[in-house]
Amino acid sequence: MPEPYSFHQTLARLRHNTGVVIPVYLPHGAESTDAVLLEETVAAYCAQVADPAVICLSVDGADCGGEVASRLSAEYSVSLCTVEDNRGKLWGAIHGARVLLRNPDLTHIAVVDQDGDHFANELLNFVRAADHIRAQTGDDSARVMVLGRRISLHRPMGFLRGELEALANRVLLDALHYHAAATGIPLRLEFATLFDEAPDFQSGYKLFSRATAQAVFNSETRQMDVSDAAYYRHACETVMAVEALENGARLGVVNRSTFNEQPVTHFGKLDQARATADMIIWGCKRLDVPYPFVAQWLANHAPRLLLNTIVPQGKEEVEHVRQLVREAFAARDPDAAGLQPLFV
Numbered sequence: 001m002p003e004p005y006s007f008h009q010t011l012a013r014l015r016h017n018t019g020v021v022i023p024v025y026l027p028h029g030a031e032s033t034d035a036v037l038l039e040e041t042v043a044a045y046c047a048q049v050a051d052p053a054v055i056c057l058s059v060d061g062a063d064c065g066g067e068v069a070s071r072l073s074a075e076y077s078v079s080l081c082t083v084e085d086n087r088g089k090l091w092g093a094i095h096g097a098r099v100l101l102r103n104p105d106l107t108h109i110a111v112v113d114q115d116g117d118h119f120a121n122e123l124l125n126f127v128r129a130a131d132h133i134r135a136q137t138g139d140d141s142a143r144v145m146v147l148g149r150r151i152s153l154h155r156p157m158g159f160l161r162g163e164l165e166a167l168a169n170r171v172l173l174d175a176l177h178y179h180a181a182a183t184g185i186p187l188r189l190e191f192a193t194l195f196d197e198a199p200d201f202q203s204g205y206k207l208f209s210r211a212t213a214q215a216v217f218n219s220e221t222r223q224m225d226v227s228d229a230a231y232y233r234h235a236c237e238t239v240m241a242v243e244a245l246e247n248g249a250r251l252g253v254v255n256r257s258t259f260n261e262q263p264v265t266h267f268g269k270l271d272q273a274r275a276t277a278d279m280i281i282w283g284c285k286r287l288d289v290p291y292p293f294v295a296q297w298l299a300n301h302a303p304r305l306l307l308n309t310i311v312p313q314g315k316e317e318v319e320h321v322r323q324l325v326r327e328a329f330a331a332r333d334p335d336a337a338g339l340q341p342l343f344v
Contacts, residue, residue: 007128014127017107018207019054019100020045022114023092026065034264035068037116042072044120045112052077054106058096061086088233089113089204093240097217101210109213111240113204115264117156118148122256126207129252133191137250143212145244148205148256149195156258160317163307164276165202167298167321172238172283173198174297176245179287187245192253201241202279205256208244215247216240224285226278226328234270234278242286273317277324291329298322303340 022041026034046052055078057069062084073080081099083091093111100109108127112118130144154162180187192199208216222243223231231239245251284294302322307314319338 010128010131015050019106020110021096023089024059024065024069038114056096058092060092090232090236094217110207118205125254129254143249144209145249146207146252148203149200156262168279169198170301171297175284175287175289192251202237212244212249216243230278234275235282238279238283273320277321281328291331
């Protein structure tokens with residue numbers, strides 16, 4: 001059995017070899033709370049690292065928080081990256097990661113949200129999990145992605161969004177298993193402690209080993225003919241997770257804390273059915289899944305959602321997701337909409 005990395009080694013790796021990308025989006029009219037939470041996030045992560053320059057504020061649209069980010073960069077000595085046009089979190093993550101990857105000393109890149117709900121003091125557990133994977137496999141160059149599992153999806157995000165993200169996660173796991181069987185490359189989940197039916201792929205707290213970050217953020221994008229909004233905004237977490245796994249990353253999972261209710265959310269203001277459908281559409285297209293399988297997975301998982309018990313609103317939300325997915329695959333044949341067992 002390989003010896004595990006010591007705590008002191010891992011702490012040094014966090015302090016000196018881990019970079020953090022914080023995509024910034026403060027739209028016109030955003031509440032002052034947004035800027036306060038962003039500053040608290042910056043201060044918290046600066047406390048974890050020896051050099052604040054390894055924290056990168058990546059502004060998704062110059063007029064969407066550029067001034068605030070510039071002030072924070074000067075005050076805290078963190079790196080700053082600003083792209084003129086606003087596309088979505090993935091756009092900011094890509095550009096911020098590319099800035100940090102210029103630093104050859106960084107062995108890990110984390111991507112976290114700006115909302116104060118991704119606690120910096122827990123980043124050490126992510127690095128420890130990545131080090132554990134390397135020690136267990138005996139491969140110091142192993143590609144790794146660590147997800148921060150939210151203990152509850154419903155409490156921080158609300159019932160609707162929690163249910164729909166659970167649906168997206170379950171379908172994505174099905175798609176990954178399908179793709180693994182089709183390609184003959186097994187899906188490795190031995191380091192993903194699955195307390196849930198599926199990993200929390202949609203979590204906004206992720207850590208990538210350097211090689212995995214390079215593969216995810218420095219490679220040519222694979223948009224799969226979906227819209228910019230679908231790719232860069234709605235499916236951003238799906239894209240990061242799938243591209244990491246497709247490039248050989250071993251998946252690790254650690255629990256992370258959240259507030260009982262998110263202080264602010266911009267993603268939560270989106271059309272949730274549309275966003276959920278786009279997570280499913282891009283993931284299944286990227287993994288070459290034929291529509292009949294996607295339709296059956298939706299039919300399999302929909303009756304098990306608690307959302308499905310709210311009549312008519314819950315059922316309508318689920319059906320809307322199914323309809324949007326069906327349209328994206330240009331499917332004409334009827335699917336299993338509304339089918340469910342008689343007894344529970």
